[in-house]
Amino acid sequence: MKSHKFVPHTAYQEYPVEEMKERAKSFYEDLCRRRTVREFSDRSVPREIIENCLLAAGTAPNGANKQPWHFAVVESADIKKKIREAAEDEEHEFYHRRAPQDWLDDLAKFNTDENKPFLETAPYLIGIFAQSYQLDEEGNKEKNYYVKESVGIATGMLITALHNAGLATLTHTPSPMGFLNEIMERPSNEKAFLLLVVGYPADGVEVPDITKKPLSDISSFL
DSSP states (O other): OOOOOOOOOTTOOOOOHHHHHHHHHHHHHHHHTOOOOSOBOOOOOOHHHHHHHHHHHTTSOOBTTOOOEEEEEEOOHHHHHHHHHHHHHHHHHIIIIISOHHHHHHHHTTTOOSOOTHHHHSSEEEEEEEESEEEOTTSOEEEOBSHHHHHHHHHHHHHHHHHHHTOEEEEEOOSSOTHHHHHTTOOTTEEEEEEEEEEOBOTTOOOOOOOOOOHHHHOOOO
């Protein structure tokens, strides 16, 4: 078996316990401010901000360090228009034919429907793709591992990084999402995982009055 090089983990930083408590609390409080919005401003966002948030997402832990993701960033108004049209076609089928009534009832509190103007208004759309396999320089397939788990972790880190930078996001999952491969010109070894809408929230935007489950409902200590 081939031997791999290891290096000292000099980047790790330990903090005093009291500082750890404060950092954990302040991070939680900051993330409590994060809300999904469905109305976006068309204000421009410097690309450098998006690039650094993508780099942050790329640090995510993943199976065998295969990094089985691709982030397709859309700024073009023409491409955003195509994505909106295709997404609304799928969403119309969902809301009027495919979705069971209990699902529609659960969505009613969020006042959503097949109309997705934010797909054209927001300055960025990020198509997140999961790579089932990769190709080496000679075109041979290389297997990826724990693809969904890896891409899911990277996506969460991307959303957190964008929030930390002062931007709002919306996770959009029209089903099926095969049209994204065609419009974004992604290869067959990639499958659309999620479409992330990114930008500033519109002035006066409102969000549903919802709460999160308490710690006792989402965790247990054994």
